[in-house]
Amino acid sequence: DAGVTQSPTHLIKTRGQHVTLRCSPISGHKSVSWYQQVLGQGPQFIFQYYEKEERGRGNFPDRFSARQFPNYSSELNVNALLLGDSALYLCASSLDRGFDQDQPQHFGDGTRLSIL
Amino acid sequence: QKEVEQNSGPLSVPEGAIASLNCTYSDRGSQSFFWYRQYSGKSPELIMFIYSNGDKEDGRFTAQLNKASQYVSLLIRDSQPSDSATYLCAVNVRGGSNYKLTFGKGTLLTVNP
Numbered sequence: 001d002a003g004v005t006q007s008p009t010h011l012i013k014t015r016g017q018h019v020t021l022r023c024s025p026i027s028g029h030k031s032v033s034w035y036q037q038v039l040g041q042g043p044q045f046i047f048q049y050y051e052k053e054e055r056g057r058g059n060f061p062d063r064f065s066a067r068q069f070p071n072y073s074s075e076l077n078v079n080a081l082l083l084g085d086s087a088l089y090l091c092a093s094s095l096d097r098g099f100d101q102d103q104p105q106h107f108g109d110g111t112r113l114s115i116l
Numbered sequence: 117q118k119e120v121e122q123n124s125g126p127l128s129v130p131e132g133a134i135a136s137l138n139c140t141y142s143d144r145g146s147q148s149f150f151w152y153r154q155y156s157g158k159s160p161e162l163i164m165f166i167y168s169n170g171d172k173e174d175g176r177f178t179a180q181l182n183k184a185s186q187y188v189s190l191l192i193r194d195s196q197p198s199d200s201a202t203y204l205c206a207v208n209v210r211g212g213s214n215y216k217l218t219f220g221k222g223t224l225l226t227v228n229p
Contacts, residue, residue, distance in 0.1 A: 033217065042120075042204050042219030043160065056214040090159055092217075102148040102167060102208060105217055107159045 002027070004108035006091050012114045013081050021076045021111045025093030031055075032074040033105060034066055035090040043090055049074055050096055086115045119143060120207050122220035130228050135192040137223050139205030142186065149181055149188045150206040153199075154222065160204055164190060195227040 035043035
């Protein structure tokens with residue numbers, strides 16, 4: 001079975017631009033989360049979606065937004081890019097059944113975003 | 117106090133030795149705990165999860181949880197050079213009615229041949 005897939009793999013943007021990152025969860029997984037990881041740090045939680053509804057939001061500015069589609073794939077959008085947005089963006093999915101939030105999350109390979 | 121804390125290392129052990137990685141967390145309500153391995157330039161890979169106090173073993177890996185002390189650890193027996201990676205501790209931390217998976221900064225492990 002395919003794991004979590006993310007696209008694109010790498011992306012180079014300039015300050016002020018907008019970017020859309022995409023994620024397809026493992027088949028059967030309805031929960032998708034997004035994380036930002038900068039060098040030397042652990043992943044930082046951005047958003048979690050379950051059944052197309054936002055379940056949680058981390059401490060990120062409103063420039064960051066996301067959505068989940070009926071097929072459970074997801075997009076992360078970042079507007080007005082800043083140099084500090086340069087990072088590895090990770091998507092994870094889990095077999096969350098809605099009433100429990102303890103299921104392990106499985107990560108995709110990530111999108112490496114560089115802002116010039 | 118940070119929500120999840122780990123020693124950043126590096127932790128260096130000889131091949132065949134036991135590597136011990138430690139993690140503390142601040143939210144007493146946390147119920148689920150995870151260890152991920154991350155090779156340089158790669159994404160995190162789940163290696164263990166534990167929900168109950170005590171030990172959980174899977175092959176060469178043992179996760180240990182002590183909720184009273186808010187402490188979780190990972191032991192790697194018979195360490196191999198291929199185990200050299202950053203090990204991330206992750207804890208489900210309550211935020212309102214929902215939980216968010218919160219990571220430590222990771223511990224860099226080097227296994228020397």
